[in-house]
Amino acid sequence: MSEQTRDEDEPATPAAGEEALTNPELVIISGMSGAGRSTAAKCLEDLGWFVVDNLPPALIPTMVDLGARSQGNVARIAVVVDVRGRGFFDSLRESLNDLDTKGVTRRTVFLEASDNALVQRFESVRRPHPLQGDGRIVDGIAAERDLLRELRGDADLVIDTSNLNVHELRAKMDAQFTSGDEPELRATVMSFGYKYGLPVDADHVVDCRFLPNPHWVPELRPYTGTSEEVAGYVFNQPGAKEFLDRYAELLQLIATGYRREGKRYVTIAVGCTGGKHRSVAMSERLARRLAAEGVETVVVHRDMGRE
Numbered sequence: 001m002s003e004q005t006r007d008e009d010e011p012a013t014p015a016a017g018e019e020a021l022t023n024p025e026l027v028i029i030s031g032m033s034g035a036g037r038s039t040a041a042k043c044l045e046d047l048g049w050f051v052v053d054n055l056p057p058a059l060i061p062t063m064v065d066l067g068a069r070s071q072g073n074v075a076r077i078a079v080v081v082d083v084r085g086r087g088f089f090d091s092l093r094e095s096l097n098d099l100d101t102k103g104v105t106r107r108t109v110f111l112e113a114s115d116n117a118l119v120q121r122f123e124s125v126r127r128p129h130p131l132q133g134d135g136r137i138v139d140g141i142a143a144e145r146d147l148l149r150e151l152r153g154d155a156d157l158v159i160d161t162s163n164l165n166v167h168e169l170r171a172k173m174d175a176q177f178t179s180g181d182e183p184e185l186r187a188t189v190m191s192f193g194y195k196y197g198l199p200v201d202a203d204h205v206v207d208c209r210f211l212p213n214p215h216w217v218p219e220l221r222p223y224t225g226t227s228e229e230v231a232g233y234v235f236n237q238p239g240a241k242e243f244l245d246r247y248a249e250l251l252q253l254i255a256t257g258y259r260r261e262g263k264r265y266v267t268i269a270v271g272c273t274g275g276k277h278r279s280v281a282m283s284e285r286l287a288r289r290l291a292a293e294g295v296e297t298v299v300v301h302r303d304m305g306r307e
Helices: 037-046 057-068 083-101 115-125 137-154 166-177 228-235 240-261 278-292
Strands: 025-031 050-053 076-080 106-112 157-160 186-193 204-207 265-272 296-301
Touching: 025 037, 025 057, 025 137, 037 050, 037 076, 037 106, 037 166, 057 076, 057 083, 083 106, 083 137, 106 137, 115 137, 157 166, 186 278, 204 240, 228 240, 228 278, 240 265, 240 278, 265 278, 278 296
Parallel strands: 025 076, 025 106, 050 076, 106 157, 186 265, 186 296, 204 265
Antiparallel strands: none
């Protein structure tokens, strides 16, 4: 087929003696200003990734192409994309579509935080929000959330840093990106208390408040759901074991679909009133089920100890 008649969408065959290029692995780091993008990027850099901060989105395909031509020297690229790019940010969707067409393996990490946490962080460093203009910090945060809404919805991994310090954020990134055999799916099972609010980074939320509360049993109140005493009480209640069995079956179906669609990360939030007894016990058992089915699982008890 001549160059003139070849379909433009058909990939060119490498010429004789020319090696086929291998696209590098790509991670897009984005999210709210003040939520920890720089820390996440630094963590990947320490893990051996080639990190580019504030690259205009239109140049991402060019960066990937340069990595493909590096003869394996740049096999993993992380790009920080944020609203500092202003006008450039509008071209992100076009660039991502271009990467999908070329078959580039990419993941998007989105750093999230509550309005209160972000306001406190900006005030502590006495710097304005990049989008607040002549308004208040909260105005800039609201504008940024609206701008990033679609990207957040498409993200493979959302990390809420509202209650995380730098070391805890780095630990989360290390757990997701440390080299080794890449699992098909990673799950975070998080217990939480409804009285402290829903986890904003949860993909699935389930409610254990239909079970009797060990808080009202005096001899169990001091313990947590990690103890055999509380776990035994919870799972001896009508419906507890059936709930665990049926929800685990549902997650098997969901996990199969996630693997098929290339989704690598899922956060499952299990809630009770205070996040100390029922949700903790259920999270521990659910995590064991997932691990037994080959899902790499991390358990986080968000609110245990807050009472």
